[in-house]
Amino acid sequence: MRSKFTVSILASTLLLAVYDAFLHAEEWTDDQIRELSSMSLGELELPPDPTNKMSGDSAAAAFGQQLFFDERLSSNGRVSCASCHDPAQGFQDGQPLGTGVGQTARRTMPIAGAAYSPFLFWDGRKDSLWSQALGPLESPVEHGGTRAQYAQVVAQHYEAEYEQIFGALPDLTGVPRVAGPVDDPVARQAWNQLTENQRDSVTGVFVNIGKAIAAYERQILPGRSRFDDFVDTLVATGRAPIGVLSSDEIAGLKLFTGKANCTQCHNGPLFTNNDFHNTGVPPRLASSPDSGRLIGASDVLHDEFNCRSRWSDASPEQCVELEYLVADSPTLQGAFKVPSLRDVATRAPYMHAGQLATLPDVLVHYNQAPPAVIGNSELVPLGLTDTELRQVVAFLASLTDSSRHADATRPGRQAF
Amino acid sequence: MKTSALNGNVRHRHRFLATMLGSIIVLIATVGYTASSHNISRPASKEFGQGPRVSLGRNYMATLEAAQPLRLRKMQTVRVRIEDVAGHPVDGAGITIDGGMPQHGHGLPTRPRVTRNLGGGIYEIEGVRFNMGGWWQFKLAISGPAGDDSVTFNLDL
Numbered sequence: 001m002r003s004k005f006t007v008s009i010l011a012s013t014l015l016l017a018v019y020d021a022f023l024h025a026e027e028w029t030d031d032q033i034r035e036l037s038s039m040s041l042g043e044l045e046l047p048p049d050p051t052n053k054m055s056g057d058s059a060a061a062a063f064g065q066q067l068f069f070d071e072r073l074s075s076n077g078r079v080s081c082a083s084c085h086d087p088a089q090g091f092q093d094g095q096p097l098g099t100g101v102g103q104t105a106r107r108t109m110p111i112a113g114a115a116y117s118p119f120l121f122w123d124g125r126k127d128s129l130w131s132q133a134l135g136p137l138e139s140p141v142e143h144g145g146t147r148a149q150y151a152q153v154v155a156q157h158y159e160a161e162y163e164q165i166f167g168a169l170p171d172l173t174g175v176p177r178v179a180g181p182v183d184d185p186v187a188r189q190a191w192n193q194l195t196e197n198q199r200d201s202v203t204g205v206f207v208n209i210g211k212a213i214a215a216y217e218r219q220i221l222p223g224r225s226r227f228d229d230f231v232d233t234l235v236a237t238g239r240a241p242i243g244v245l246s247s248d249e250i251a252g253l254k255l256f257t258g259k260a261n262c263t264q265c266h267n268g269p270l271f272t273n274n275d276f277h278n279t280g281v282p283p284r285l286a287s288s289p290d291s292g293r294l295i296g297a298s299d300v301l302h303d304e305f306n307c308r309s310r311w312s313d314a315s316p317e318q319c320v321e322l323e324y325l326v327a328d329s330p331t332l333q334g335a336f337k338v339p340s341l342r343d344v345a346t347r348a349p350y351m352h353a354g355q356l357a358t359l360p361d362v363l364v365h366y367n368q369a370p371p372a373v374i375g376n377s378e379l380v381p382l383g384l385t386d387t388e389l390r391q392v393v394a395f396l397a398s399l400t401d402s403s404r405h406a407d408a409t410r411p412g413r414q415a416f
Numbered sequence: 417m418k419t420s421a422l423n424g425n426v427r428h429r430h431r432f433l434a435t436m437l438g439s440i441i442v443l444i445a446t447v448g449y450t451a452s453s454h455n456i457s458r459p460a461s462k463e464f465g466q467g468p469r470v471s472l473g474r475n476y477m478a479t480l481e482a483a484q485p486l487r488l489r490k491m492q493t494v495r496v497r498i499e500d501v502a503g504h505p506v507d508g509a510g511i512t513i514d515g516g517m518p519q520h521g522h523g524l525p526t527r528p529r530v531t532r533n534l535g536g537g538i539y540e541i542e543g544v545r546f547n548m549g550g551w552w553q554f555k556l557a558i559s560g561p562a563g564d565d566s567v568t569f570n571l572d573l
Contacts, residue, residue, distance in 0.1 A: 320542070324527050
């Protein structure tokens, strides 16, 4: 009797499995498979960075890695890039706002994959990784120091590394420890008292600090996830593999690319179109809402270190992003950079100032599509059921680097 | 224990039916949703493609000649061939570019420009990028010997 029972259970299970397999095998059209294949990590192509001759140099990357973790590059000797971009937490800090010498106005962004993005920061006010790195170094709430100080740290502690990559260090005699074009009046006055030559020497070293850090950051990539395993098998065989994604995750994936329309913005292998959109996320300070891209677009055009600047290694005609930039459209108001969704389940809280605490909160936001406090939201209400919301959340967790928990302290995956 | 075997099958059949019913409901809901959210309707499929397309005032004929298929997220250069109604190439025309996604109420993410007239009615447009999948309009305002006119391409990215 019991064996008959077991047999019938087994038979039912088998039937279900066959039926499930049938479902999985039949449910993907060629168009869907093509769309999914464009989201596989294998599709990534690292774009060249003509602004930085050292971007692919391994000695520069090794030097940059040291600088990334060096707390001497700060006003109080306690802040490095890694203070906020902690490799053990996917190069971010898990906080709504970053804490350095003071507190930032926005959330720390993860670094993995940033090399694929033509514009950096939530508002895209920088157009290269190296020019981006110079921002926090001179920010009064992040590293808090000055470029004169940083040039001297390099001269004192990294002379050999520097000279091997960038050639002879300039003569810094007579340059005070605190001097730079920053908010602090003392530092600014000291900077204005330097000769033009001295200022150029200091800025030249400062720029090369950025270029070395950028070479390091170019190697930091998101790792393969279960989603990639699923898609790669689907593309290779035309059939979905069994047991790689759960049925909820698969349902979530279909919603993500279908009814919920997330791929409108979160497309490609990094799940971002690298552009800027207003999604009506409530501002951190309702009294002074963040304009985002509207200010960022004009900032990057006027940035001291942009692609067209004399510190860039690119020729002007290579600066296509600046050349064809939209800087004055009303749709830029309250627009923020579309973040990559790789590893997203491991890095709450969410959005540009950590306004939404959990992924379910994020999905509720998309489902309701509230009107924007500043500018106009591009979202429309989705009408997803609670089950569907849960399925999309489940799918997002399948984008986590599969080896992440096994070896969380490893400084990112190597691109080459 | 016949009953339990039977129950197993019945349960299975129920699950099958429930799944089918569920899918049908989801399908109906999706179709309904899609219909209601797209209040600006997509043109018929014959209106899509790279041309040749006759301009609004029927003064010119324009054809997009992308060196490679248009791709998402990439900065691209696109060539356009402009001819008059008799099929003769039109050189020296002034061309400006506009466009966007009508169903999302936004324009092109970049500001593409004609950078060269290569002769033979062919112009090079640089700085073209599409950042979302779906229906895009790519509009050329043409000002040439036959007057001012415009042509709209419907593209599916």
